[in-house]
Amino acid sequence: MAESNKPPSRWNDERVERIMGTLLQNGVIISAVVVLAGGILYLLRYGRLPLRYENFVAERESLRGLGVVANSALHGDARAIIEVGLLLLIATPVARVLFSIIAFALEKDRLYAVLTLIVFLILIYSLFGGAT
Amino acid sequence: MTTLLFIPLVLLGSFVAGLLGALTGLGGGVVIVPLLVVAFHVNIKYAIGASLISVIATSSGAAAAYVREGFSNIRIGMFLEIATTMGALFGAFLAARLAGGIIAIVFGSVLIISSVLSMGRGHGEKFTGPPDRWAIRLKLSSAYPTAHGPENYKVCRVPAGFGMMFGAGTLSGLLGIGSGAFKVLAMDQVMRIPFKVSTTTSNFMIGVTAAASAGIYLRRGFVAPVLVMPVVLGVLAGSVIGTRVLVRARTRWLRIIFALVIAALGIEMVYGGITGRF
Numbered sequence: 001m002a003e004s005n006k007p008p009s010r011w012n013d014e015r016v017e018r019i020m021g022t023l024l025q026n027g028v029i030i031s032a033v034v035v036l037a038g039g040i041l042y043l044l045r046y047g048r049l050p051l052r053y054e055n056f057v058a059e060r061e062s063l064r065g066l067g068v069v070a071n072s073a074l075h076g077d078a079r080a081i082i083e084v085g086l087l088l089l090i091a092t093p094v095a096r097v098l099f100s101i102i103a104f105a106l107e108k109d110r111l112y113a114v115l116t117l118i119v120f121l122i123l124i125y126s127l128f129g130g131a132t
Numbered sequence: 133m134t135t136l137l138f139i140p141l142v143l144l145g146s147f148v149a150g151l152l153g154a155l156t157g158l159g160g161g162v163v164i165v166p167l168l169v170v171a172f173h174v175n176i177k178y179a180i181g182a183s184l185i186s187v188i189a190t191s192s193g194a195a196a197a198y199v200r201e202g203f204s205n206i207r208i209g210m211f212l213e214i215a216t217t218m219g220a221l222f223g224a225f226l227a228a229r230l231a232g233g234i235i236a237i238v239f240g241s242v243l244i245i246s247s248v249l250s251m252g253r254g255h256g257e258k259f260t261g262p263p264d265r266w267a268i269r270l271k272l273s274s275a276y277p278t279a280h281g282p283e284n285y286k287v288c289r290v291p292a293g294f295g296m297m298f299g300a301g302t303l304s305g306l307l308g309i310g311s312g313a314f315k316v317l318a319m320d321q322v323m324r325i326p327f328k329v330s331t332t333t334s335n336f337m338i339g340v341t342a343a344a345s346a347g348i349y350l351r352r353g354f355v356a357p358v359l360v361m362p363v364v365l366g367v368l369a370g371s372v373i374g375t376r377v378l379v380r381a382r383t384r385w386l387r388i389i390f391a392l393v394i395a396a397l398g399i400e401m402v403y404g405g406i407t408g409r410f
Contacts, residue, residue, distance in 0.1 A: 016206070017204065017206055020195070021195050024192040024193070024195045024339070025192070025193065025195070028189055028192045028193040031189075032189070032364070032368060035361055035364060035365060038357075038361065039139070042361070043135065043139060046135055047134065047135050047136035048135070048136065049134065050135070051133060051134070051138045051359075053173075053174040053175055053178045053356060053359055054173050054174070054175055056175040056176075056178060056232065057353070058353035060356075061178070061353040061354070061355060061356040061357070079358060082357040082358065083357045086357060086360060089188055090185070090343055090346045092188070092192050092339070093191070093192055093342075094343055096192075096340070097213075097340060100206070111271075112210060112211075112271075115210055115211055115214060119210060119214055119217055119340065122214070122218060122221065122344055123217060123340070123344055125221075125347075126217075126220075126224075126343075126346065126347035126348060127343075127346065129347075132225075132348060132351055132352065
């Protein structure tokens with residue numbers, strides 16, 4: 001079945017997708033390594049303590065400021081190292097969206113640069129805005 | 133239970149969940165929450181927090197493999213992500229406000245529906261009519277590789293698909309799952325996008341959708357780092373191996389067994405929710 005409306009920039013899209021795939025994979029590998037390191041450290045230190053998650057206490061686990069987490073992680077706090085790994089993991093798809101905005105802009109596809117920017121702004125609002 | 137016993141057990145359970153999720157295409161998220169809640173007595177809010185983070189990992193981890201095959205359509209994905217991320221924000225907003233029992237009932241119902249969806253039902257037939265005007269304006273039509281050269285496809289009912297994607301995003305944010313089955317339903321059945329393109333594009337979208345709920349989950353204390361650690365690592369390892377095996381394995385029977393397990397877990401969740409166990 002012959003079609004004439006095939007997008008002219010197909011090759012570009014493919015290249016962008018390839019780079020994006022690599023970006024995502026690397027992000028996941030790096031964060032998994034950090035989480036694993038923090039986890040091993042945690043088990044070595046607190047392995048004998050009991051662990052319970054039956055009751056939900058919102059304050060117990062709510063995220064401390066980014067600066068506090070980074071600082072604790074640098075001082076070898078196992079839980080904070082895990083948190084850094086998890087934050088890297090969450091940042092990975094956000095980086096992918098940011099990269100897509102740039103890629104669409106380079107392809108001179110203004111419509112999709114704007115649509116992707118909307119997705120990015122929603123993510124930023126969720127992560128840094130007042131959304132609770 | 134001591135930490136030294138709890139963590140390896142959760143790791144093992146998550147590994148199996150990730151493996152089965154990849155083999156059946158349903159994703160690990162739908163099993164991990166009932167597993168944590170029913171077997172490990174984890175509060176449902178911590179369970180969906182851990183699941184949501186593992187969903188980001190598997191989606192991003194698998195993306196590279198899918199992208200190489202050239203099936204996913206990033207334009208369709210990006211456009212629909214506007215709907216899924218807004219839905220995810222709304223879902224997480226609800227999760228922060230609803231009681232655990234209600235979330236369990238919704239979760240159980242979604243499990244039962246997913247199980248039924250995964251059982252039978254052929255894929256949507258190839259759409260041959262004219263694409264709708266949104267599809268043209270948004271340049272959604274494209275092509276995907278087949279054994280006999282690239283195959284073109286057109287897209288229809290874009291507004292309906294967009295609306296359904298908001299719903300899929302809401303479920304993702306409310307339950308901490310990828311809601312891949314519902315994303316595929318919207319693309320394959322409603323927008324008539326070829327099945328292969330629908331599944332790979334859906335996988336691509338899941339990570340971004342989940343990231344949109346993550347902010348609220350983090351601030352509301354749903355993400356318990358020490359619990360999330362074995363869940364993320366286990367599900368990720370399981371799904372990576374599952375995706376490798378997928379190429380060779382015959383998954384029909386596995387799929388049916390898995391569907392039955394999911395249905396049973398769904399009934400258990402609904403029952404537990406109604407009797408006030410969560």
